Amino acid sequence: MTRQPFQFIQSLYSWGDHFVTGPEILLATLVSSDFQENSFVAHLRGRDDCLVVDPGFEPERIIEYLDQHRLVPGAILNTHGHIDHIAGNGALKQRWPQCPLVIGAGEADKLVNPKRNLSAIFGFPLKSPPADATVSDGDVYSAAGFDLEVRAVAGHSAGHVIFLWQAHRPWIAFVGDVIFAGSIGRTDFPDGDFDTLAAGIRTKLYTLPDDTILYTGHGPATTVGEEKRHNPFVRSD
Ligand SMILES: [Zn+2]
Numbered sequence: 499m500t501r502q503p504f505q506f507i508q509s510l511y512s513w514g515d516h517f518v519t520g521p522e523i524l525l526a527t528l529v530s531s532d533f534q535e536n537s538f539v540a541h542l543r544g545r546d547d548c549l550v551v552d553p554g555f556e557p558e559r560i561i562e563y564l565d566q567h568r569l570v571p572g573a574i575l576n577t578h579g580h581i582d583h584i585a586g587n588g589a590l591k592q593r594w595p596q597c598p599l600v601i602g603a604g605e606a607d608k609l610v611n612p613k614r615n616l617s618a619i620f621g622f623p624l625k626s627p628p629a630d631a632t633v634s635d636g637d638v639y640s641a642a643g644f645d646l647e648v649r650a651v652a653g654h655s656a657g658h659v660i661f662l663w664q665a666h667r668p669w670i671a672f673v674g675d676v677i678f679a680g681s682i683g684r685t686d687f688p689d690g691d692f693d694t695l696a697a698g699i700r701t702k703l704y705t706l707p708d709d710t711i712l713y714t715g716h717g718p719a720t721t722v723g724e725e726k727r728h729n730p731f732v733r734s735d
Contacts, residue, residue, distance in 0.1 A: 523542055523670075528560055530555040530559075532554070532555040532582065533555065533582035534717070535555070535716060537551065538552065542644070547641075547643070548569040548570070548571055548642050549572065549641060549642050550575070550586075551575045552576060553586025560586060561590070571597045572643075574599045575661055575672070576602075576605070578655040587599055587626040591627045599627060599629050601629045602632065602634065603633065603634050609627070609628055612625060633648040634648065645665065647662040647663075649662060651676045651703070653693075653696070654674075654684060654690055659674075660672060660676060660702070662706070662710075667709065668709040669710045672713050673703070677732070678720070679718050679724070679725075680720075681731060682732055683695065703722060704725070708726065710722040712725070
């Protein structure tokens, strides 16, 4: 079989979300209407298990997608514990109780603390189920056929992690609210800090190959090279 190059296809999926497909990976982005938060479902061709990254509001749409594609989540990964990234954990755990819920070790308390996960501040206190596993900088977390390197990048949220998949070029990373296309995560929350975030972006993201695709928690995906050249908030030098 001729090996096709990894493709990056922006097409309209049923929710108007972009959909990336390549020879190995199928990646769907489901944008929740509240907070415009990106939830991701990633699976490897030929497998019926998948990763769900940052299930936010409207988890019923994620479940519908999984059912349509006959997928079972092998892990629920949270980049950090803010409510818009964790609001769907409960519905997924209810449907698939055996599926591990995974978050950075320094962030796990936010899952079960409405003040810390900011839901109380927004006026609708919510809790997620607790973490089944926690990860730390340098760990490799494996699920659904993916081996994901964990990198801790604090500054938006103290225990924020990113998940990096290096099996094929370009590499891809789920970066939550660390960086966005042309922007960066807010640093005005109680455990936020701009200098910490900028240092983390420079050492943990800008050191990746330029073609690494960054799947961000809000807005369109971007690449390391694009942000190194054009991000006005964190310059590469
Ligand atoms: Zn956040």
